[in-house]
Amino acid sequence: MDVFGQLYFGFSVALQPMNLLYCFAGVLVGTLIGVLPGVGPAAALSLLLPITLYVPPVSAIILLAGITYGAMYGGSTTSILVNIPGEAASVVTCLDGYQMARQGRAGPALGIAAFGSFIAGTITIFMLIFLAPTLASWALKFGPPEYFALMVLGLSIMVYLARGSVINALIMVCFGLFLGTIGLDTMTGVPRFVYKITALMDGVGLIQVVIGLFGVSEVLLNVETAFKQEIFETKVKGLLPNREDWKRSIGPIGRGSILGFFLGIIPGMSVVIPTFVSYVIEKKLSKNPEGFGTGMIEGVAGPESANNAASTGTLVPMLSLGIPTGASTALLLGALMMHGLRPGPLLIQESPDVFWGLVASLYVGNAMLLVLNLPLIGLWVKILKIPYHFLFSLILLLCIIGSYITNNTAADVIIMAVFGLIGYLMKKLNYEAAPLVLALVLGPIMEAALRRSLVISEGGFGLFFTRPISASFLITALLILLSPLLLKKKRLREELRAGD
Amino acid sequence: MKRVALYCNIFWLLFSVFICQQAYRLKLGAVTKPGPGLFPFSLGAVMLFLSLIALFQSVGRKGEERQAERQERFRWWNIAIILAAILAYALTLDKVGFLANTFLFICLLLKVVEPQSWKTTILGGAITAIAADLLFNIVFRAQIPSGILGF
Numbered sequence: 001m002d003v004f005g006q007l008y009f010g011f012s013v014a015l016q017p018m019n020l021l022y023c024f025a026g027v028l029v030g031t032l033i034g035v036l037p038g039v040g041p042a043a044a045l046s047l048l049l050p051i052t053l054y055v056p057p058v059s060a061i062i063l064l065a066g067i068t069y070g071a072m073y074g075g076s077t078t079s080i081l082v083n084i085p086g087e088a089a090s091v092v093t094c095l096d097g098y099q100m101a102r103q104g105r106a107g108p109a110l111g112i113a114a115f116g117s118f119i120a121g122t123i124t125i126f127m128l129i130f131l132a133p134t135l136a137s138w139a140l141k142f143g144p145p146e147y148f149a150l151m152v153l154g155l156s157i158m159v160y161l162a163r164g165s166v167i168n169a170l171i172m173v174c175f176g177l178f179l180g181t182i183g184l185d186t187m188t189g190v191p192r193f194v195y196k197i198t199a200l201m202d203g204v205g206l207i208q209v210v211i212g213l214f215g216v217s218e219v220l221l222n223v224e225t226a227f228k229q230e231i232f233e234t235k236v237k238g239l240l241p242n243r244e245d246w247k248r249s250i251g252p253i254g255r256g257s258i259l260g261f262f263l264g265i266i267p268g269m270s271v272v273i274p275t276f277v278s279y280v281i282e283k284k285l286s287k288n289p290e291g292f293g294t295g296m297i298e299g300v301a302g303p304e305s306a307n308n309a310a311s312t313g314t315l316v317p318m319l320s321l322g323i324p325t326g327a328s329t330a331l332l333l334g335a336l337m338m339h340g341l342r343p344g345p346l347l348i349q350e351s352p353d354v355f356w357g358l359v360a361s362l363y364v365g366n367a368m369l370l371v372l373n374l375p376l377i378g379l380w381v382k383i384l385k386i387p388y389h390f391l392f393s394l395i396l397l398l399c400i401i402g403s404y405i406t407n408n409t410a411a412d413v414i415i416m417a418v419f420g421l422i423g424y425l426m427k428k429l430n431y432e433a434a435p436l437v438l439a440l441v442l443g444p445i446m447e448a449a450l451r452r453s454l455v456i457s458e459g460g461f462g463l464f465f466t467r468p469i470s471a472s473f474l475i476t477a478l479l480i481l482l483s484p485l486l487l488k489k490k491r492l493r494e495e496l497r498a499g500d
Numbered sequence: 501m502k503r504v505a506l507y508c509n510i511f512w513l514l515f516s517v518f519i520c521q522q523a524y525r526l527k528l529g530a531v532t533k534p535g536p537g538l539f540p541f542s543l544g545a546v547m548l549f550l551s552l553i554a555l556f557q558s559v560g561r562k563g564e565e566r567q568a569e570r571q572e573r574f575r576w577w578n579i580a581i582i583l584a585a586i587l588a589y590a591l592t593l594d595k596v597g598f599l600a601n602t603f604l605f606i607c608l609l610l611k612v613v614e615p616q617s618w619k620t621t622i623l624g625g626a627i628t629a630i631a632a633d634l635l636f637n638i639v640f641r642a643q644i645p646s647g648i649l650g651f
Contacts, residue, residue: 054640167554171512174547178519178540185536192526192536216586223578223613389614390624393606396582397632400589400605405642413590417583424579429508447539459532 003129010356014364019059019357026063027365030070031373034090035078035380036391041071042327042437043218043395046210047402049335057339058354062361064335068328069121069311069362072271073369076113076304077380080106089271089307092279096292096299103295108241110377112249112297113304114370115241120257120305121366124312127261128319129359132348136320139345144452145464149473151446154267154323155439156477161273162432166484169435172426176436179204180443187451199411206334208403208412209440210327212419213426213433215399219392220424241297249301252282256305263306264313267325267438271310278306312362319347319355323442327434330441505558512551519544578613585609597647598637603629 013019033044044067052060075090080097093113100109142150155173162169182193183203194200241249256278263274282302283292292299315332317323322344324330336343341351348355373380403416423433457463465471520541529535589605596604607625610616616624636642 051640051642054642165554167550167557171547171550171554174516174543174550178543178547181540181543188536190526190536192540193522216582220579220582223582224575225573389610389616392613393609393624394628396586396609397602397606397628400586401632401636401642401644404590404593404644405636405640408643410590410593413593414587417586417590420586421583429504450539451534454531454534459530461531 003133006352006356007129007360009352010358010360011364013058013353013357014062014360019062019361020364022055022059022063023066023361023365024368026066027070027073027369027372030067030072031074031077031369031376031380032383033067034071034074034076035383036074041068042210042331043214044071045328045331046207046214047398049207049331049338050402050406052335053338053406057336057341057351058357060335060339061332061354061358062365064332065315065358065362066365068314068332069308069365070369072304072307072311073114073117073373074380075307076117076300077110077373077377078384080109080113080300081377081381082384089275089310090304091272092275092303093300095279096294096296099293099295100297100300105295108245108297109300110374112241112245112301114373116249116253116256116301116305117308118366118370119253120260120309121312121362123254123257124261124309125359125362125366128312128316128362132316132320132355135316136345136348139321142345142469143467144449144456145467145470146473148446148449148453149464149470149477150321150323151442151449153473153477153480154317154325155435155442156480157267158326158435158438160480160483162435164430164432166481168431170481172431172433172435173439176439177443177446179209179436179440181447186444186448197411199409199415202407203444204415204440205403205406205412206331206437206440207406208416209419210331210437211399211402212416212421213423213437214327215395215402216416216420217423217427217433219395219399220420221427222388222392245297248297251285252278252298252302253305255281256302257309260306260309261313264310265316265325267317267323270326270328270434271307271314274306274310275303278302308366315358315362318343319358320345322347322445324438327437330437333441502558506555509551509555509558512547513555516544516547516551520548581612582609593647594645595647598644599629599633600647602632 045064072089076093079090079093080101083094083098097109159169182200184191259278260274282298283289314325314329317325318329318333324333333343400413403412453463464474523537523541523544526537527535528537528541585608589601593601603625606628607621610621610624637644
């Protein structure tokens with residue numbers, strides 16, 4: 001079957017009434033999450049992950065993916081209307097989007113954000129269709145050393161792109177990998193770091209860790225001071241951008257789509273960095289760069305397309321190699337595993353309904369968002385007015401239920417609370433949670449690949465450097481990790497020379 | 501801030517020593533036949549190295565200027581109440597049951613963390629508990645315990 005035949009098959013899966021319903025629920029919840037500040041897509045995914053255990057795998061993955069790109073739409077709405085980015089990926093949209101709203105052009109800003117996202121979604125789905133299977137067939141040549149090296153590379157990029165100290169990010173990776181070793185050793189059956197606690201026998205649950213780190217910790221951070229809620233009203237008129245708006249936006253949308261997609265593939269880039277890069281590029285290319293920040297439609301069209309494209313891009317390594325690029329894709333990977341699927345190069349062959357169903361649902365979901373979101377803008381603004389004391393109580397309750405229903409044990413709720421406190425301290429002390437989550441997901445796979453490689457090589461570490469693919473991955477990882485040090489040295493030398 | 505970073509790095513240093521010691525007890529095996537302790541031991545060793553670098557960095561760093569006086573009161577008790585409430589919820593769920601526990605949990609948060617009127621508190625608690633029970637136990641059939649009250 002050719003690509004278009006398989007895509008047709010994907011649409012036949014995605015358009016089944018039940019899957020349509022899950023897709024709708026996903027994009028709706030995603031938009032809601034995007035609107036609400038303080039609840040990111042990672043927290044929402046972890047809260048809904050246990051519920052998806054009760055639905056078929058295709059529907060589960062369609063629902064969860066819907067949340068990730070739905071959040072991109074929701075975030076832009078509040079950025080433009082009330083200058084509150086519900087999502088980190090929509091921070092840039094505030095710069096020009098809110099200024100447009102203040103000039104009475106909220107409608108075109110919202111319109112171009114929605115149309116730009118839709119166009120970006122459409123373009124990048126086709127890029128995903130061609131790139132993911134190609135990458136997967138290439139990855140079939142990978143053995144345990146290549147997989148180990150690839151995971152080292154993924155974690156290195158994540159560390160390099162982390163905010164703040166590289167050492168702190170590396171410590172988080174080690175901590176995440178350590179958490180992944182807790183429980184019964186899969187090769188020897190020996191319990192590790194369990195200390196007779198039954199709940200730890202199967203390891204530390206990804207869901208409990210993520211809910212604690214992203215959901216509970218965010219609430220704890222918000223209640224430590226009095227929460228202020230200020231909402232400004234902006235009138236929305238005429239959502240359709242005019243011909244001039246389109247003329248100015250079509251270039252940024254195209255560039256944002258391609259840039260967002262390829263940056264999204266790189267681990268650690270997430271959906272946030274592409275929006276900043278897109279904004280800077282549009283400003284550089286503009287004939288009127290000083291106008292940026294005063295309500296330029298290009299400043300909305302580019303980043304909004306980039307964040308949607310990046311959320312599709314992040315799916316490429318996850319679906320074709322089984323390597324997540326951030327916390328959200330790590331959770332999607334976790335969802336696939338929980339449903340007994342094997343993420344990696346064989347996923348497309350073994351579970352074509354999941355892969356092609358998901359791809360088609362991305363398109364269906366984007367269309368739903370375009371049709372639904374513009375008329376619902378008033379509702380999203382009203383939701384922002386929900387008092388925080390109600391909101392945080394509900395978030396905490398969902399955190400508890402989400403942790404509990406995975407295994408129906410109270411111990412899981414306690415583990416979640418512990419990670420809530422750890423997450424809170426991490427935020428206060430500038431440690432990032434994303435490298436930890438990625439390492440926790442990759443840890444068991446990475447350890448198994450390392451041990452298998454050592455058995456194959458009969459104890460020699462040289463195997464990692466004699467095989468070209470694994471050697472190139474490891475050398476790249478090493479260069480990435482050492483680059484801050486080298487750049488620092490170079491800068492220091494330049495400063496000394498300037499001082500002379 | 502410098503002192504906090506120092507304590508933090510000392511914690512990671514001690515934690516990595518603990519990992520190494522515990523992993524060593526699990527048996528490292530040989531490089532040809534890796535044991536269950538080899539990977540965690542290597543992780544502990546890397547972490548030890550990293551925390552030592554971080555420790556030297558934090559010792560060498562000049563003391564940062566004191567942050568401006570905190571503008572808002574740090575309400576640490578809210579954090580303690582929330583964590584205690586979650587623990588109490590987890591430990592009593594089997595006996596008290598989902599509906600009653602959820603009602604009490606929401607009431608506690610609404611009354612203590614961001615104090616609301618009794619009417620809002622009780623109404624908020626009741627609506628949330630009933631809606632959550634309908635959604636999770638009836639729609640999703642999540643089988644969360646009903647407890648001694650039987651509902």
